[in-house]
Amino acid sequence: MNIATEAELGAIIRNRRKKQGLTIAELSMMVPCSPRLLSELERGQRGVSVGIILQLLALLGLEVYIKGREETE
Numbered sequence: 001m002n003i004a005t006e007a008e009l010g011a012i013i014r015n016r017r018k019k020q021g022l023t024i025a026e027l028s029m030m031v032p033c034s035p036r037l038l039s040e041l042e043r044g045q046r047g048v049s050v051g052i053i054l055q056l057l058a059l060l061g062l063e064v065y066i067k068g069r070e071e072t073e
Contacts, residue, residue, distance in 0.1 A: 007044025009053070014042040016060040031055045 003009050017027050024042070028035040033052050040046035041053075057064060 005044060006041075006047070010042040010044040012062070013056055013060065016062060017042075020060065027056070027059070030059050 001012075003012070017024070024035045024038050028038045031038070031052055032055075033041075033048070037046065037048065038056075041048050041056075054064070
């Protein structure tokens with residue numbers, strides 16, 4: 001899956017959080033961020049450090065793969 005915008009990444013995080021039955025408050029307690037920051041991230045409205053994003057993805061069971069455009073699958 002290609003992610004081109006903050007809003008697309010936020011939607012993925014929100015969908016996965018909801019699928020796991022977590023509230024924003026519950027997930028924010030697991031990561032060093034406020035519920036407001038997480039809410040803004042899910043709506044693509046705020047830049048967040050890569051460290052927090054990687055922690056969120058790991059907690060939600062998501063992985064990141066980086067591939068050059070010239071590489072084929």
